[in-house]
Amino acid sequence: MKNWYHSWRAAIRIARRDAWRFKGRSFLVLAMLALPILGVSAADLTLRSADLTAAQQLDRDLGRADARVSDPHMGGVPLMQNPEGDNYQPVKSYDDEPWPEGEMDVTTALPAGNESLVDSEGTAKLRTTHGLLSTSVRELRAADPMAEGIMVLDRGRFPRASGEVAATDAFLESSGLHVGSKLTARGFDTSYRIVGAYELPDSLNTAQVNALPGALLAPLDKALAAAELPGTQMSTTYLTSVSGDAGFTWNMVKEANAKGATVISRAVVLDPPPDSDVPLYQKEGASDFGGGSANATELAIISTVVGLAMLEICLLAGPAFAVGARRSRRQLGLVGANGGDRHHIRAIVLSGGLVIGAVAAVVGTVLGIVLTFALQPVLEAFLGKRFGSFDLRPLELIAIALVAVVTGLLAAIVPAVTASRQTVVASLTGRRGIRKSSRVLPVLGLSAVVLGAGIALYGSTASDQTMIVAGGSALAELGVVALTPALVGLFGRIGRWLPLSPRLALRDAVRNRGRTAPAVAAVLAAVAGTVAVATYTASSDAQAEARYEPELPYGAxxxxxxxxxxxxxxxxxxxxxxxxxxxxxxxxxxxxxxxxxxxxxxxxxxxxxxxxxxxxxxxxxxxxxxxxxxxxxxxxxxxxxxxxxxxxxxxxxxxxxxxxxxxxxxxxxxxxxxxxxxxxxxxxxxxxxxxxxxxxxxxxxxxxxxxxxxxxxxxxxxxxxxxxxxxxxxxxxxxxxxxxxxxxxxxxxxxxxxxxxxxxxxxxxxxxxxxxxxxxxxxxxxxxxxxxxxxxxxxxxxxxxxxxxxxxxxxxxxxxxxxxxxxxEKGFVPENSATLLALAVFAGLITIGAAGIATGLAQADAEADLKTLAAVGAPPRVRKALSGFQCGVVAAMGVVLGSASGILPAVGLRFTERRAEDLMYARMMDEGWSSGEEATAPFVPVVIPWETLGVLLVVVPLGAAVLAALVTRSRGALARRAAI
Known part of the structure; x- marks a missing residue:
């Protein structure tokens, strides 16, 4: 135990000293490990903060009230509802009778002797600096303590008199008005002064105006009726507070249901009754709709992305550790010459991954927290809602940080095994020996591609489980990764038709497949994920556009x-x-x-x-x-x-x-x-x-x-x-x-x-x-x-x-x-256009970064070759050209392979959705068409985002090559004679 502890302690000290000695290479590896941790920890913190708890959501919906009582417009007949209040139906069956309709007096369902607050909503055409704008109007005494949390005051104050209103920042921005301006409504001569600006925490982009109850909607509706103009179609609910600590209990909810009202109760939502006490669940045919399929798809996508991210980090960091091990082979040879065996050498190289992984974990997590805190307003504006709280979850952040440590160790395993197998003489003399390509790896890769594609095909045509498609696609992509060394060799055959610099770059990439193939595979992983999401998104947009029915030609x-x-x-x-x-x-x-x-x-x-x-x-x-x-x-x-x-x-x-x-x-x-x-x-x-x-x-x-x-x-x-x-x-x-x-x-x-x-x-x-x-x-x-x-x-x-x-x-x-x-007619506006652009930019940055790292490693690994070129009279620009083509070659190979392999999971998921919709359509047809409406078969297209692929295939490799050439020095350091 003592020997084990001291040997690992010494290995960690050597790895720490080596990392500090070669700061440039260590920084590259640190950045590769820390950046994903930064992104994942920031994403986790953002999603957790934006994902409201039930109590936080109730604060925004109910304020400090105990319940919201609403009229479901079913004529006041007795109802049954679920505890959340979003699913209800009449107690009586109306199979052979007209469905109940009509309004009811909600006040009859309010608990007697308790405080209530009127909350009315409608729509009015309000006059702006430009003209008229159809806007939501909400009559709620927002300054009342019971309504605290529903609206958040930004500046000014909430209305206190009938001639005052407050407006959301979104309305003020769209209308050109400001706090202090006068506001009038179409068909109504009375003017109101805007005394404050507020926001809706759950909907920051909503244009809304707040007034006191009865101050705007009712007189406006009366004025419009007198002018024979359309009314406001106002809806009213009641916020109510009850005495006692129990709140608005489930029994009180059922009493309100018996009078024809529905209730959202804070006490019931936070502590729901058992299903046996919910009459709605006991009625035959009643059901609650869930999102199991959507959740499964989301889980499949998240699992695939996380797995590919870890694979990408390993692929990028592995060559860095391999190059570091080669640069330190003399030091490792001295360890062997002084009695160290193979496990000591493996421990030293593995310790390098452990040290840099631990530092990357700390740096990435801290930067993720700081960045999320600093960009909170930007993130909230992008999401369109405020965070519930800055939700730090230590266990999740520690688990994310451990990914960097584990990934660093995994990335150092192959270099550690390779370094431990070298003889002491080969390490001290700097000889690499004769290396042969593995013949087993391409066979395994091809088998994985065929098997994964078959699984994905089965999942998309014979099953409705998206996890099968995701698993098969991931297996096929791993197969492509395993085939990468062989594919790199095939790319090398086109070098005979290229000029000097690209031919040297391609030959160097093929000659050093152990360094090139992981970098190409890392680019492949990044591009494949981007192409998969972009293809799925473009297909979804095409489906939505096909369902969109314009009222006029575009621009008419x-x-x-x-x-x-x-x-x-x-x-x-x-x-x-x-x-x-x-x-x-x-x-x-x-x-x-x-x-x-x-x-x-x-x-x-x-x-x-x-x-x-x-x-x-x-x-x-x-x-x-x-x-x-x-x-x-x-x-x-x-x-x-x-x-x-x-x-x-x-x-x-x-x-x-x-x-x-x-x-x-x-x-x-x-x-x-x-x-x-x-x-x-x-x-x-x-x-x-x-x-x-x-x-x-x-x-x-x-x-x-x-x-x-x-x-x-x-x-x-x-x-x-x-x-x-x-x-x-x-x-x-x-x-x-x-x-x-x-x-x-x-x-x-x-x-x-x-x-x-x-x-x-x-x-x-x-x-x-x-x-x-x-x-x-x-x-x-x-x-x-x-x-x-x-x-x-x-x-x-x-x-x-x-x-x-x-x-x-x-x-x-x-x-x-x-x-x-x-x-x-403004035409169909795709919701995911910004997503496609962001994905293309993300893939471009990852590709350029991965190619740049591979180029830097190639320059560090082939410094002797560059010095030989200078010695035989090659002009300085050859160094820049060679660096640029090395980066471009890696980027181009990775983008081509990634684009081809990224289409599979998207096509599989789309086929799964197509099969599900076809089954639903067939079921509807089996039930018979009694309405006479045209039976339209579902349209679930698969669309390839050619613009995104064009950016990835052309712009990204070209940009990577130009950037690498610009940042590379035309003259290298003078060579010294190596010590013998």
């Missing part, structure tokens, strides 16, 4: 007035004055009755119109006929699935085109705004024909019998595009509607009316019409005897309008006194 603007036609001309001029518009397409709408009738047909003297669908073109799943029996019940599941894909049962497109009704009256300019480039449609409008974008309403010429047959579900051929024909429009006057209603006929389709035929052209293109059903030219509408009124305009823009321009236009439109629709 719509200013529409469904109710008032008198203000439309001024609205059109305002839009052209404020926005950078190009093409303006004016449209009218059809009214039946007075011109003052709205698009919704409100008013006693307002009728309606509808486009008649020929009987043959009616969807059999929707054809009720003379009875009220559900028509879908007439068909089997197989027939329903088939009919769900029938063209007659397709749903119309979404967009703003249907706001004014099924008919828009306009000309060819509307086609230009909708980006419909169809000469036949333009010619039809010019010739006075309507253009139909729906096949179900169009009757081709010579097809007068289209109204016969097809109702029983038989196949009916769709009318071809590009044909001329007619469209039937049934007009029902107000008098006819009243007569039918007085006769007891409430079904709109069975009310009498006058059918008018419009000459029409069936659209033959594939462009999106954005919800437009029919475009009728003005002269055709006039010829058919239709009454039209101005509806609004559609615009194309030179560039996307800014938020300030949108607010300004909203303010100008408000001067008309009406409530127009203002829509600016």
């Amino acid at each position: 603007v719509a200013v529409l007035s469904p109710e008032s036609a008198a203000d439309v001309p001024s609205m059109r001029e305002d839009a052209q004055k404020v926005l950078p518009t190009e093409v303006r397409a004016d449209v009218d709408r059809v009214v039946v009755g007075k011109k003052s009738c709205s698009s919704y047909g409100d008013g006693d003297e307002c009728g309606r119109y509808e486009i008649v669908t020929p009987k043959a073109y009616e969807c059999p799943l929707w054809a009720y006929g003379e009875t009220d029996e559900d028509p879908s019940e007439k068909f089997s599941k197989a027939e329903r699935r088939k009919l769900a894909k029938d063209w007659r049962c397709e749903q119309g497109g979404t967009g703003l085109g249907s706001v004014g009704g099924e008919i828009l009256v306009g000309d060819d300019k509307l086609l230009k705004v909708l980006e419909i480039n169809n000469p036949e449609a333009s010619e039809a409008l010019a010739n006075g024909r309507a253009v139909s974008f729906s096949k179900r309403i169009f009757t081709p010429e010579g097809a007068a019998d289209a109204g016969k047959g097809g109702a029983k579900g038989g196949a009916v051929a769709a009318p071809k595009g590009g044909l001329n024909g007619t469209i039937d429009v049934r007009v029902v006057s107000a008098a006819q509607m009243k007569e039918a209603e007085s006769a007891g006929e409430s079904d709109a389709e069975k009310q009498p009316g006058t059918v008018k035929k419009l000459p029409a052209h069936q659209f033959s293109g594939s462009e999106n019409a954005y919800g437009v059903t029919v475009i009728v030219p003005p002269d055709a509408a006039e010829k058919a005897g239709m009454t039209t009124v101005p509806f609004g305009s559609f615009f194309t823009t030179e560039k996307l309008p800014s938020d300030a321009q949108q607010q300004k236009l909203a303010g100008e439109l408000d001067k008309t006194g009406s409530d127009p629709w203002l829509t600016i």
